[in-house]
Amino acid sequence: MSNRRTAEQPPDTVPLHLYGLRRGTVTVLTLVSTAFALFILAPVAWLAINATKTQANVYGTNGFWFARPFHLFQNLSALGRDVSGAGVYLHWLGNTLLYAGCAAIGATLLSAMAGYGFARFGFRGANALFYLVMSTLLVPITSVALPLFLVYAKVGLVNSVWGMILPSMVSPVGVYLMRTYIDSSVPRDLIDAARMDGAGEIRIFVRIVLPLTVPGLVTVVLLTVVAVWNNYFLPLIVFNRSSLYPLTVGLSSLSHAAETGSKAELVPVLIAGGLVTVLPLILLFLFLEKYFRGGALQGSTTG
Known part of the structure; x- marks a missing residue:
């Protein structure tokens, strides 16, 4: 009788114990999640x-409460001027948008093509090549810094935007995600049927594979944008002109100017710059969250 009543309950009233979770466990998980959210949101x-x-x-008031005078707009307006002698924040923001946008487009396209090749073309050495690509994740960037700079100097990529964009278009994580996503989301029978109808590989890729893998593509876009947005070491090697700096290196130079005390009122400008730096990533994630969640889960639960 009790089983019958449970089966008749609507989905939103199903007891928690049916999902294998006790009420005490749910409470603990809720508290841990709340603590983690506070830890992330506090900065x-x-x-x-x-x-x-x-x-x-x-320096003189509580860091987690407001104080008079309200100086937000003055601090934001200073971001459009060279207040430190190291460069203009808005120029760094524009550079970062350029680097992240171009790298995201390139990395997503290359990852989709490579993932499709690994997932749907059986060629000799496919697994060995795939594992070789994945093994590059184990190589620390510091170990290849000097060779990378020497190669860049030889081919003229020092102080070139392509020196930042081209390496950022290579995403082993993106290749892995797209391979696993295509494995689970693009039926082989559908591709075989398209080939029998006379469709070429490029048409199949553009008209069938890409539309079916939108969540995976969005996941790669987000991961690439975040990686380029937060990249500090590569632009530090590639650029020695402040007009080409991204936000990471630009804010570092602004922080150095604030620490030396050579300029007044730089600390609140630096803080305002940090706030403006994180806002685009937050907005981008909120806008694409439903695609990212589906793509990340699909890529992590299939193999």
Whole structure:
């Protein structure tokens, strides 16, 4: 009788124990998730609050509460000027958007093509080549810094935007995600039927594979944008002109100027720059979250 009542309950009222979770376990997981969320959001809240302060108030007031005078707009307007002598923040922001956008497009396209090749073309040495691509994740960037710089100097990529974009278009993680996503989302029978109808490989890839793998493509886009947005070491090697700096290197130079004390009121400008730096990534994730969640889960649960 009790089983019959349970089966008649609507999905939103199914007891938690049917999912294998006790109420105490749910409470603990909720508390852990809340603590983790606070840990992640606390720095963002600190940036948002202290971006509204003067330099004296940054050091002299509670970091997690506002103070008068409200200085947010003055700090934001300073981002459009060379207040430190190291460069203009808005130029660094534009550079980062360029690098991240071009790298995301290139990495997504290359990962999709490579993933499709590994997933649907059986050629000699496919697994060995795939594992070789994955093994590059084990190589630390510091170990190839000097050879990379020497190669860049030989081919003229030092102080070139392509020196930042081209390496960022190579994404072993993207190749892995697209291979696993295509394995589970693109039926072989559908591809075979398209070939029997006379469709070429390029047409199959563009008209069938890409539309069926949109969540996976969005996942690669997000991962690439975040990786390029946060990349510090590569632009530090490639660029020695501040006009080409991305946000990571530009904010580092601004932080150095603030630490030396050679310029006044640089700390709140640096904080405002940090706030503006994280906002595009947050907005991008919120906008593409439903695709990213599906693509990440699909890529992590299939093999």
